[in-house]
Amino acid sequence: MTNSSTSEPLNYLNHKTGLWSWLSSTDHKRIGLMYMYTITIFFCTAAILGLLMRIEKLTPGQTIMTAQTYNGMFTIHGIIMIFIVVIPGLAAVFGNFFLPIMIGAKDVAFPKLNLFSWYVFIAGAMLGLYSQFANGHSPDTGWTFYVPYSASASSNVVIALTAAFVLGFASILTGLNFIVTIHRMRAPGMTWFRMPLFPWSLYATAWIQLLATPIVGITLLMVIAERTLHIGFFDPALGGDPVLYQHLFWIYSHPAVYVMILPAMGVVTEIFPTFSQKPVFGYVPIVFSSLAIALVGYFVWGHHMFTSGISYESRWFFSFLTFLVAIPSAIKVFNWLSTMYGGSVDLKPPLLFAISFIFLFTIGGFTGLTLGSLATNIQLHNTDFVVAHFHYIIFGGMGFAFFAAIHYWFPKIYGRMYNFKWANISWGFLFVGFNLLYFPLFVMGIQGMPRRYFDYDPKFQTGEMLSTIGAFILIIGLIIMISNLVYGSRRGAIAPANPWHGVTLEWQIPSPPPHENFDEIPVITHEPYRFDHPYTK
Amino acid sequence: MKNNENHVSSDSLNWTVLVILLILTTITILAIKIHLGAYTVALALILASIKVSIVLTYFMHLKFENMLLRLMVGGVFLLFAVVIAITFIDYYFR
Amino acid sequence: MSTTEHSEFIDSDTGKLGMWLFLFTELFLFGGLFIVYAVMRSKYAADFHQAALELNVFVGATNTVVLLVSSMTVAMSLTAIQQKRAGKAMGLLFITLLLAGVFMVNKYFEWGHKFGLHLYPGSDVMKSLPHGEIMFFGLYFMMTGLHALHVIIGGVLLTIVIFKIKSGKINAEHYLLQENGALYWHLVDLIWIFLFPLLYLVT
Numbered sequence: 046m047t048n049s050s051t052s053e054p055l056n057y058l059n060h061k062t063g064l065w066s067w068l069s070s071t072d073h074k075r076i077g078l079m080y081m082y083t084i085t086i087f088f089c090t091a092a093i094l095g096l097l098m099r100i101e102k103l104t105p106g107q108t109i110m111t112a113q114t115y116n117g118m119f120t121i122h123g124i125i126m127i128f129i130v131v132i133p134g135l136a137a138v139f140g141n142f143f144l145p146i147m148i149g150a151k152d153v154a155f156p157k158l159n160l161f162s163w164y165v166f167i168a169g170a171m172l173g174l175y176s177q178f179a180n181g182h183s184p185d186t187g188w189t190f191y192v193p194y195s196a197s198a199s200s201n202v203v204i205a206l207t208a209a210f211v212l213g214f215a216s217i218l219t220g221l222n223f224i225v226t227i228h229r230m231r232a233p234g235m236t237w238f239r240m241p242l243f244p245w246s247l248y249a250t251a252w253i254q255l256l257a258t259p260i261v262g263i264t265l266l267m268v269i270a271e272r273t274l275h276i277g278f279f280d281p282a283l284g285g286d287p288v289l290y291q292h293l294f295w296i297y298s299h300p301a302v303y304v305m306i307l308p309a310m311g312v313v314t315e316i317f318p319t320f321s322q323k324p325v326f327g328y329v330p331i332v333f334s335s336l337a338i339a340l341v342g343y344f345v346w347g348h349h350m351f352t353s354g355i356s357y358e359s360r361w362f363f364s365f366l367t368f369l370v371a372i373p374s375a376i377k378v379f380n381w382l383s384t385m386y387g388g389s390v391d392l393k394p395p396l397l398f399a400i401s402f403i404f405l406f407t408i409g410g411f412t413g414l415t416l417g418s419l420a421t422n423i424q425l426h427n428t429d430f431v432v433a434h435f436h437y438i439i440f441g442g443m444g445f446a447f448f449a450a451i452h453y454w455f456p457k458i459y460g461r462m463y464n465f466k467w468a469n470i471s472w473g474f475l476f477v478g479f480n481l482l483y484f485p486l487f488v489m490g491i492q493g494m495p496r497r498y499f500d501y502d503p504k505f506q507t508g509e510m511l512s513t514i515g516a517f518i519l520i521i522g523l524i525i526m527i528s529n530l531v532y533g534s535r536r537g538a539i540a541p542a543n544p545w546h547g548v549t550l551e552w553q554i555p556s557p558p559p560h561e562n563f564d565e566i567p568v569i570t571h572e573p574y575r576f577d578h579p580y581t582k
Numbered sequence: 583m584k585n586n587e588n589h590v591s592s593d594s595l596n597w598t599v600l601v602i603l604l605i606l607t608t609i610t611i612l613a614i615k616i617h618l619g620a621y622t623v624a625l626a627l628i629l630a631s632i633k634v635s636i637v638l639t640y641f642m643h644l645k646f647e648n649m650l651l652r653l654m655v656g657g658v659f660l661l662f663a664v665v666i667a668i669t670f671i672d673y674y675f676r
Numbered sequence: 677m678s679t680t681e682h683s684e685f686i687d688s689d690t691g692k693l694g695m696w697l698f699l700f701t702e703l704f705l706f707g708g709l710f711i712v713y714a715v716m717r718s719k720y721a722a723d724f725h726q727a728a729l730e731l732n733v734f735v736g737a738t739n740t741v742v743l744l745v746s747s748m749t750v751a752m753s754l755t756a757i758q759q760k761r762a763g764k765a766m767g768l769l770f771i772t773l774l775l776a777g778v779f780m781v782n783k784y785f786e787w788g789h790k791f792g793l794h795l796y797p798g799s800d801v802m803k804s805l806p807h808g809e810i811m812f813f814g815l816y817f818m819m820t821g822l823h824a825l826h827v828i829i830g831g832v833l834l835t836i837v838i839f840k841i842k843s844g845k846i847n848a849e850h851y852l853l854q855e856n857g858a859l860y861w862h863l864v865d866l867i868w869i870f871l872f873p874l875l876y877l878v879t
Contacts, residue, residue: 263708275798276814284807356675626873
């Protein structure tokens with residue numbers, strides 16, 4: 046190993062070393078990795094909080110923590126997972142690392158802004174942590190910060206709100222950077238419809254980040270003003286309207302779900318053709334379904350408010366649009382399946398994760414329709430059914446896509462390969478643990494178990510216990526997976542430049558990529574995913 | 583650099599735009615004196631929108647930019663209008 | 677050309693697209709307040725009219741004219757730098773800053789007057805008002821306050837531009853920063869064009 050490392054060609058990892066060379070790097074690849082390490086740390090923290098909550102619910106009554114601690118824990122679990130892990134997640138990590146490479150550029154359009162947005166992200170993440178510990182009053186409003194409670198709760202809500210605001214700003218800057226990059230930096234010959242589908246999904250995502258995040262920004266500022274200046278926009282005692290807060294909050298936070306899931310769809314769309322060695326089925330419909338999801342997804346926010354007393358007409362409208370969003374999502378599912386059909390399917394770990402993504406995402410999607418229907422929503426609103434639904438979408442969807450992405454691009458990022466056997470084992474634990482953890486929540490939700498409750502009726506104990514066992518299995522799977530990846534990144538076998546026989550641009554440069562990605566900017570001559578044709582000149 | 587292709591607005595054009603904007607402002611202030619009831623706010627908003635589009639077109643050089651940017655700006659205003667409209671599906675019928 | 681050097685000279689179209697996208701986020705930031713305004717005004721039309729009488733149309737109109745003129749001077753300054761007349765460009769930007777100052781002084785006296793009448797959020801006078809009037813003044817302070825913050829940021833940006841013209845970093849070939857500064861300033865004007873009739877001319 047020592048021999049090869051001295052003669053190793055220069056790449057983005059070794060052309061400069063030292064902590065400062067990372068912290069001051071405007072290289073999109075290094076920034077992507079810095080996001081990944083930060084996000085992994087926060088993910089593990091929040092996952093442990095989740096495990097603690099599950100342990101609390103092992104038995105009825107108080108098990109290991111007080112009700113107030115539990116309230117703080119689900120709040121901070123939500124804030125970390127949503128604002129720090131899942132929303133930046135795929136876009137900031139794999140988007141940063143692979144978007145410029147996949148479109149044949151040397152970097153994003155504004156590299157310094159990119160680094161700046163990482164620091165903004167860190168500042169927001171630190172504020173989020175601080176809100177948890179300052180004065181010993183962790184926020185207990187839930188990640189949704191609903192008024193009037195959030196306007197009066199005697200905990201660190203203002204700090205948590207500021208953290209969310211700052212994190213939103215980082216998300217805006219990333220989105221802005223990606224839109225300009227895709228518009229202005231594509232390699233010669235790469236027309237819009239010769240662009241791979243992961244960049245397309247990032248493009249749709251970036252527009253949502255750009256146009257929805259400011260609304261939640263101003264909303265959080267209004268709640269801060271509410272608490273500090275007593276302005277009263279959301280305070281009924283002063284003539285304000287708490288439901289208006291819910292409108293404003295969900296105008297952002299519903300599209301935010303698509304910020305989480307669209308890049309996940311983009312990732313698996315890269316994986317299916319590669320591991321089937323077959324062109325992606327229906328390139329154009331996939332592109333337009335991404336854009337349609339982004340557009341229609343902007344107008345369905347009210348389906349979070351069916352029981353909040355909004356007008357009948359608007360409930361009808363939002364429910365209808367919610368069903369409409371299911372169409373482009375289903376189109377994608379059919380496209381992925383058809384891509385595999387008749388291909389030479391190679392069931393390597395990335396594909397395993399991608400296929401489980403389809404399975405879990407479909408369950409999450411269908412239960413989403415259950416919640417989107419007006420009648421069933423009344424029964425299921427604010428029950429564990431909702432918790433199960435969004436964990437199937439966010440963890441089963443975005444989370445498993447993230448695992449698929451890291452297993453897919455790992456050899457490119459580190460130039461080494463992880464152990465397949467352990468990757469498959471970790472997949473088994475994760476998949477079984479995940480379903481055991483969240484599926485009982487569907488059942489208990491239908492039976493009437495409310496979400497966010499620290500205690501429960503003893504009749505739910507079987508379900509709660511199964512769910513807790515699932516949490517432990519899931520955590521074991523996470524530990525195996527992370528250990529396998531960390532070991533692989535340091536000691537794994539040297540990986541060839543194109544271990545999966547992919548055809549997009551990132552597979553045509555050395556692993557790890559050189560500092561500037563391409564010695565010579567490639568010229569694109571064909572549409573992507575043609576396994577019989579060279580993609581470039 | 584691409585800067586060379588940029589359009590240079592003459593001072594006289596800028597002056598003309600300013601005079602038109604000032605006239606529209608005067609009309610806005612005078613118009614609210616007419617009692618149009620609920621339509622006054624519509625009139626004020628229409629006049630403001632005309633002013634804004636003049637600022638966008640001439641001061642912000644949209645007239646001389648490519649079609650894509652113009653579509654984006656139009657799309658963003660349209661999106662906002664749709665969001666307001668959807669919010670009012672709730673408030674109007676409540 | 678390395679990536680780090682690459683970022684020193686962002687080409688004009690790329691930089692401008694970035695700025696426009698940023699302006700979109702600013703529009704939606706104010707947009708959230710406009711949604712609140714629309715909902716509250718539809719709910720409390722009469723109270724809004726009553727509360728708006730408290731505002732001085734003359735001061736509002738003056739500030740409108742001030743911002744419109746400043747928008748023109750910024751646009752003319754861009755023309756001047758394109759025509760290689762750096763002195764004229766700096767002069768016009770200086771006038772813009774002066775106008776921004778006039779706007780802020782006006783605003784200061786306007787807010788000061790309200791505070792003198794104890795019309796500020798959370799005051800006892802305010803709490804005794806009808807609900808719609810509380811909402812109106814809340815929106816008035818929030819919207820004009822956020823706008824004033826943008827005037828200040830725009831002023832700082834234009835000051836930097838003046839210094840860069842002076843040092844020759846902005847010139848007839850490279851004036852992206854000035855273009856973007858001007859775009860930002862026009863946005864400040866643009867928001868005010870909506871705020872003026874919505875806050876001062878409520879019937």
